[in-house]
Amino acid sequence: MLAAIPVESLSDVRSLKHHLHQTYAVPLFRQVVLQDCEIQDDSASLLSPGDVQLVVRNTFSTTPHAEVQDFLRLVRDGRVSEVEDVLMRFHDPNLPRGLPLDCASESGHLEIVRLLLQAGARISPECLAVASGAGHTEVVGALLEARADPESRREGRFSALLCASNNGHAGVVRTLLEASAAEEGSASLDWAAKLGHLEVVHLLVQAGFGSHEVDGPLDGTRLLSAARGGQVEVASLLLDVGLIRGWGQHALSPASPALQWYADALSEASGHGHIKVVRLLLEAAATAAALDVTGLLWTRLPGTPLIETSETGHVEVVRVLLQAGASPNLTDKDGLLPGAQPPRSVAQHLAGRTALMAGAATDLLDNRGSSALMYAVDGRRKGAARLLLEAGGAMPTEQRYQEALSSVLEAETPSPSGEEDFDLFA
Template identity: 35%
Template sequence: MLHVWRISGDELAVFPPEQLSSVRALKRRLEPLCGLPRFRQRLHQNGSDLEDDAELSAPSHLQLVLLPFAGTSQEQVKELRAASASGSGLKVEGILQRPQDPNLVDEGGDASSPLFAASQRGHLEVVQKLLEAKADLRRREDSDTPLHAASADGHLEVVSALLEARAESKSNPLRLTPLHLASASGHVEVARLLLQRMAREGGRDPKQHLQGLLPLLPMASAYGHTAIIRLLLEAKVDKDLSDPLGLTPLCAAAQFGHVDAVRALLEAGADRDHGSHRGLTPLQVASAQGHVAIVKLLLQARACSEKRDSRGLTALWVASQKGHGDVVRMLLDAGATDQANNLGQSALSVASQEGHAEIARCLATGLRPAPEATLLSRSPQ
């Protein structure tokens, strides 16, 4: 048997030797008993300090010595951060064996922690060593935690290691969680892992967990990350919830010309006519940008071409003003009518004013009158 004794002479633990392959494995078993990680433990046998890689033999009587952190200069602080940023696991191991506090930072220079630097760059081995040394998971760098950094850059294994170590997926001061950052960058597997973590936390679903934060789906839609969109829709995220600018996910995807994202949202039943805070519909924003394929998709989904925003502008009006002839013809073919805006200016007049002669001819010859115009023309003189 392996007997481990405190300096006081009290026996701390007894282990069968077949359960432990090395001194490192023994130290890890001792951590919950002594409260310190292996880097701050020393095991002595017959007056000699045993290296972590040394094999154990039985019967053995070992003495455990617990160490405080060594005094550390600013150069040594910088050294650990540099080794962590470069992914040098061997060097990080040696520094932590001094033992050096992994949470010290260079206050006069780069104040990011070694764990943040390693997480941001995806150095899994270094992250694991720093976590074992009790590096602070919650320490923030420019408002972000190591989990934010790893999620933003798509380092799946590092994200998994941080979550396993109980890293919190809370938001930063900008109301962005690690899931937001992974979604914005299109890191599907990282987003999936974070969603699974949310589902396990106290039985809460993602909608409850993300309440009060920036809506995720408009962000993913604006970037056109269709796989992320489908993942969020599977998690029952509100498909019509607007962002702070008032754009719904469908509006955001239409605005930036993401055809596949628009298709995914329409297939999921997103409201095709849901307007922004100014009344802008997905069809209006797509028409204003000249996104022909998206206009076609929305019209096929029976989006209303007669919707007006707060200024009285329709999809036909904005397409005519911007000179998007293909969109104008498509809207006309779908039965769009020339409704004047709140100032009484028609699509025909604005097209003429902007010098879009072909569009003006198209409007003048191919447009059926709006219902309001028809009623006015039939009213008594």
């Protein structure tokens, strides 16, 4: 290769090497410049016209172990000029064990990443994922330009898209999607929905993840995740874009698949006390069929929304559900009624009391043959027992329950396990 370069555009050998790299794609850190058969130092000046020769090395120099570790520290600390000086001495950019590029990528040292790539550093499977998880958008872009695999995984398990989505790095997610990253896209949407990363959810939905064609029947899992995590904005977005198949008030019949997702999401939001999500779901489709369905296939909660929130003590949610028409006289999968389990806190007591005031039956038996009052007696819950009696609960017919009830009501000691007496709320 012959090239004529105006000497006034250069100051020293280093600037010549950069010019050759940028103009002719000659590897920057493999260039050796000779003049009159002598190797020229990078700082050697080029003030007068003349001929120089260029040699491109095919091998790296042998570097002692101590210097290899020193180089890694320079990379980690982001010391750009010193890293460049070492690379100019033909140091292997992959020593030790390919760590320099991984380290620079995770730390977000963009200029060092570019220097290492120019020096021939290999891109490991972890490199793109660690940069994505750390949110370094420009580093991710540089790695993709260097032909990093957008589907590469960290430790063989976590894709770059999942790492970025899990941490809410929307800029990285956008960059990866533009590079056609698709590995673990549905799982990425799950985590983004659960953690409330609204912009990430929007990007993934726009990219087609979560659609029926991609996920088949599991098209309500994101709504369930958002409801469980109390992510009202994400839940609203998922409803707006219509990810739930058959969604709409007219479709929420007992046989509708959408009813299952709706009921499960409402139970999760209610049981965890996420009042804003509960209101959102009720505004979207408040039907009796949905309000009184027990937890179905995809939720760990066995009861209706009212039962779940009565058990966990979220009084305001109980009121909202009752106002929306939830029945206080339905049992859960185990046959238990709202407030049937002895309350463990004042909040749970108030929630159960609210359900009773709305007309919850006090004399219904569960599938074990026990009433709410029997549970209160067995647990020696004085306040709960008095509340149930005042609400019209029938006295147990068995003598042992009558004697136990009298003992509980006459007791002057606090309820077991340090529980406060609920008499002041009766």
